[in-house]
Amino acid sequence: MRERVFKVFIKLASITDPDHLEQFLAGEQSDTPQETIQVLDIVLRESPSNNYTAIGRSFFSMKMGQRTDVGDGLECWRGYYQSLRPTQMGMSLNIDVVAASLYEAISVIDYVQKLLNLRDPSRRLSDSNRIKVKKAVKGLHVELTHRKEEKRNKITGITTQPIEQLMFTVDEGGRRMSVAQYFHDKYDVKLRYGHWPALQAGSDSKPAYFPMEVCKIVEGQRYSKRLNVKQVTNILRASCQRPKQREDNIKTMPLHNDYKNDVFAKEFGIEVIPQLVVIQTARVLPAPMLKYRDTGRDVRLQPRMGQWNMINAKMVNGGTINHWMCINFSFLNEEPAGYFFHGLVSMCNSKGMSINPTPLLPMHSTRSDQIERTLIEAHTQSASKIASSGQQGNLQLLIIILPDLTGSYGKIKRICETELKQWALSRRMPIVSEKPTIIFGADVTHPSPGEDSSPSIAAVVASMDWPEISKYRGLVSAQHPHQELIQDLYSLVEDPQKGTSHAGMIRELLISFRKSNGFKPHRIIFYRLVLLWKRGTVVDSMICHPSEFDFYLCSHAGIQGTSRPTHYHVLWDENNFNSDTMPILTNNLCYTYARCTRSASVVPPTYYAHLAAFRTRHYIEGEVSDSGTGASATSKQQAEVRSLPKIKDNVKDVMFYC
Known part of the structure; x- marks a missing residue:
């Protein structure tokens, strides 16, 4: 083996400033010293990275829990997540248990049989099953078992022809041979599944073909595609923990990591206190009183434990x-x-x-x-x-x-092109009922990893029925894949192919509000769903941002497992909300979710926006094609300029997405 020479260049990326971090934590500096925090975070991740399997920002180890089979060739791994965050207490280490779905480290043949639930593998794969396998294994790393030396390859697709019919040129003389015959002559491997297609690695111009039965899935690969109902159920069953059990598992993490004797932490002067923080100033907000029609037996209902029963009540404005x-x-x-x-x-x-x-x-x-x-x-x-x-x-x-x-x-x-009626409860909302208020919610859903031919879909909803704040009008828009910024929020949008243009989504919804109510809104509240972080419990001290306005709100009662609070961060406030009014308003809104008589975990305007964007993806996902994309989308370029189907006029003003 010949020697190879590498030239290494070291470039200064940034300079950390511990003094800046101290001033920031003390509230004397407004800009976050992100580089310094990142360095400290990397230091605390160094030892776990050597001792555990790192997947994203999480760590997994067989010592910390067992793997659970969740079906169709996947398994659930239990592990933990950690990150360093600035809070009002100083720098805090955030640790939580996590669960992830990963491919089983089995042969590709076994994986395909589990994926397709095949009882008779002696038959050829149908076209629909072959396409399903292609989407499932694309991007997967496999190791070859027919060679003595360990060799790993990344799968780029599968062939349309079975291995016994798949021919390729062997030498410069133009001699051709089937892949099955080549493996028999070269490696003395008699293939049992010659009637199945081959896995393809490399590019289309220089492909490499491997029979599935000589390929084994490399361990530790996360499954990032959409899970089916059975898999989701099994993962929830394996990972759900009651609060006490979850707390006990979190407490053991510092002991496993042994931060006290971590040489990297010591070198940087970092000391981790192995006790959970106890919040003394959390508040339990009262649930709002719900008002129903006067002709019902129950006119007013007081929710308990985040839920209520309307069996004896009548809706104020029934459809x-x-x-x-x-x-x-x-x-x-x-x-x-x-x-x-x-x-x-x-x-x-x-x-x-x-x-x-x-x-x-x-x-x-x-x-x-x-x-x-x-x-x-x-x-x-x-x-x-x-x-x-x-x-x-x-x-x-x-x-x-x-x-x-x-x-x-x-x-x-x-x-479907039918009109759907919205059935919602009418509730007067404290704070927003004082003056005409419109509440926006926004979200962006992205295509699954690897689905670059499908666009991201942005959705914005806005309340139309002041002062009840229960009926929302929604708009959706397609944009470049994996773009988080909503492109059509404010700008004038033009469609050169159709020769039409329309105002940005905000302006259109403001116009709709005026038409619906007869006046312009005097106050605008905008909720944007970014990331999800105990029943009406709000925390706005100690673990929050050192100087900015944020709070954690647990507005729902979990059905199983441990409830996760949502982190709200006020970016700009011209309404002069304080630490009481904003959490109270947000908590009250969570009791207006139209789908059920339970409080929602996330404020409904953003929930509706998420549902609208998610629902719209169904409109553009046609029959599955051999390319693994929608039938009408054949390239990334087409997906980026492809417009969404127009929402019918008879459903624009109703909550068709709910």
Whole structure:
């Protein structure tokens, strides 16, 4: 093996200033000494990086917990997360237990069989299964088992042809040979799965092909794609811990890491106190009193433990549904389905809504592979029935029974053009009821890692019904993949392909607020969902920012495990909120979530924005193509300029995303 010479250049990146950090912690400096904090954070991560498997900002070790099989070739690893943060107490080490989904370190053959739940691996893979495998293994690192020396490769795709038919040029003379024959002649390996495709490494111009049965998944690779329902359930079951158990596990982390004898920490003069901080100044905020219609048995309800029961209450402004129908794509008989829908209508009417007890058209049962044709027919037939009866309006509610939890839901939401009615409770909100107020919520959802052909989707919602603050109008916009800044928030947006332009989302929502209420808002409150950090409990001291306005609020009661508070950071305040009014307003808003009679963990405007952005992704995800992207998106360039389907006028003013 010949010697190789490397030239190394060391460049000064920045100079740390401990004095600046001390002044910042004392509130004498406003700008954060990020470089100094980063250096100290790296110092405390050095020893764990040598002793544990580091994945992102988290550390995992078999000594700290067992691995749990979560299905389809994945397993759950338990570990911990740590970061150094400036707080009012000084520099604080934030430690928490974490769980992550990783690929099992098994042969690719075994992984594919688990992924596809194959009972008979002697058959060739169908096109749909081959595409599913391609998306699952792309970017995966594997080690080859047919060579003596250890060799790792990154998978870039899989072939369309099976190994026994996949030919390549062997030598300069142009002699061609199948991959299966090559492995037999070169390595004396007789392949058992020659009827399966090969894994591809390298580029399309210079590919390298490897049979799946000689490839083993390298240990410690995080699974970053979307989990299915079974996997999510298994991970929650494996990782959920009650507060006392979670606290005990966190307490053991400093003992495992032994910060006291850490040579790196000692060299930098860092001392870690191995006790949890006890917050003495946390406050429990009172839950707001909820007001329902005066004709109900219960007019006012006081939530307890973040939830309440409205069985004896009626909604203040219940929705009206004159035209509705049902389509059955499942194997459920029409008789039990009919009982359910009659019961649903009866319950809705008893809660203050007004729903026609008779559907516009009889229930229609059909096969699940006829979704698009059936929905188009339902739209046409319902419009014809309404017109022939001399009535006004459109189909307002379409109830669909799905056969499974796969892709049917996304396809249905993409096709449906019916109007949905919002059923919300009316509650007067302290603070914002003093003057006309509009509350915004914003979020951006990004495509899964590796899906560069799909755009990021930004969503902004705004309240339209002052002073109740319960009805929100939403707008969505596509932008460059993985861009966190909302591009169309304020600017004038032009579409040169259509020759049209429209105002930024903020301006459009402000105009809608004025049309809805008859006046302009006097106050604007904007919530932006960035990152998620105990039931109405607020903490605004000790562990918060040394000089800025932030607080931790646990506005919900966790159903299982340990509730995680949300971290709110006030970036700009022209309304003169104080440490009481802002947390109280935010906590009260969490009781206006329209989906359920429970308080939400995140303030509803941002929750709605997240739902709107997430829902919109269903509209652009068509049938899966061989490229692993939506059928209409074939390149990153196309995805960046691709516009979203226009939201129908009859759903713009209702919460279709909720």
